[in-house]
Amino acid sequence: MQHGAARDKIDHRASVPRNRPDGRFAPSPTGLLHVGNLRTALLAWLFARSSGARFLLRVEDLDRSRVRPGIEETQLADLQAIGLDWDGPVVRQSERMKLYEETIARLDVDGLLYPCYCTRKEIRAAASAPHGISAADRYPGTCRNLTKAERAEREATGRPPALRVRAKGRRVFFEDRLLGHHEGETDDFVVRRNDGAPAYQLAVVVDDAAQGIGEVVRGADLVDSTPRQILLNRLLGLPIPRYTHVPLVLGPDGHRLAKRHGAVTLADRALVGEGPGEVLGWMARSLGLAEPGEVPSIATLLSRFDPKRLPREPTVWSAET
Numbered sequence: 001m002q003h004g005a006a007r008d009k010i011d012h013r014a015s016v017p018r019n020r021p022d023g024r025f026a027p028s029p030t031g032l033l034h035v036g037n038l039r040t041a042l043l044a045w046l047f048a049r050s051s052g053a054r055f056l057l058r059v060e061d062l063d064r065s066r067v068r069p070g071i072e073e074t075q076l077a078d079l080q081a082i083g084l085d086w087d088g089p090v091v092r093q094s095e096r097m098k099l100y101e102e103t104i105a106r107l108d109v110d111g112l113l114y115p116c117y118c119t120r121k122e123i124r125a126a127a128s129a130p131h132g133i134s135a136a137d138r139y140p141g142t143c144r145n146l147t148k149a150e151r152a153e154r155e156a157t158g159r160p161p162a163l164r165v166r167a168k169g170r171r172v173f174f175e176d177r178l179l180g181h182h183e184g185e186t187d188d189f190v191v192r193r194n195d196g197a198p199a200y201q202l203a204v205v206v207d208d209a210a211q212g213i214g215e216v217v218r219g220a221d222l223v224d225s226t227p228r229q230i231l232l233n234r235l236l237g238l239p240i241p242r243y244t245h246v247p248l249v250l251g252p253d254g255h256r257l258a259k260r261h262g263a264v265t266l267a268d269r270a271l272v273g274e275g276p277g278e279v280l281g282w283m284a285r286s287l288g289l290a291e292p293g294e295v296p297s298i299a300t301l302l303s304r305f306d307p308k309r310l311p312r313e314p315t316v317w318s319a320e321t
Ligand code: GLU
Pocket: 025, 026, 027, 028, 060, 204, 217, 218, 219, 222
């Protein structure tokens, strides 16, 4: 099948970015923002504002079991405290279920989905070669071609299925603004979880398109999701944004910054006598946007911002920097 090989590749490198690269920050209200999350938000804001684009805020609150009351309000207050502003009302994913359901139905009508009855444990046990997405997260295709009888057998267990997309192992190529050329193979990822909730991959794609996002700026830990999202955009005929994955802030142990690394939120920093302006100063210095000891305003950072001069490596958190 000569044609097959060509069809199995998606090359996004030639796509023309939108004129106005509207940006966004999309926190999940599951825990307070730490200096790493705040730095990603700051960068997303700087990318958008420095090109005269809109900056939108979206609360990703679909995973109801992990959402914690009051966190969203504190996250928004913390973003404002470091000087960020945004356009229009805050969008909440929990209020957009209809849109996700309609999109899932569209994919289903086009024959692009299938039910999957596997447990997480079964997927992990069956997962094979690691490619980008960790081996444990890669779906090996167990339920892709079930016979009617096999499906009936699984349905009889009463366990509701998740819905997966038929990705056909397509490779996706894209050019990240900071990381450069990237490619990854897509697996049959979940678009509706077995508890009925739309999956992160689906909701992000639907919302970025609906909100007119031209440039997705987010942490480098999400880069392995991007091929899946580009594929979904393609299957849905949606415009594909530009992607910019920014370096993370790590704890002293080299792992992604987290609560266990100490005083890492604005509330924690306040307890050690540091205000939001000083935290902004740390972020600015860590990004090469300020001199040692300097505490610049957000307007100064905007005037100095140059994507080409951003560090490409993660920063290790240290309160003394
Ligand atoms: N809600 C995701 C998170 O907090 C971010 C999703 C995205 O930026 O695409 O990690």
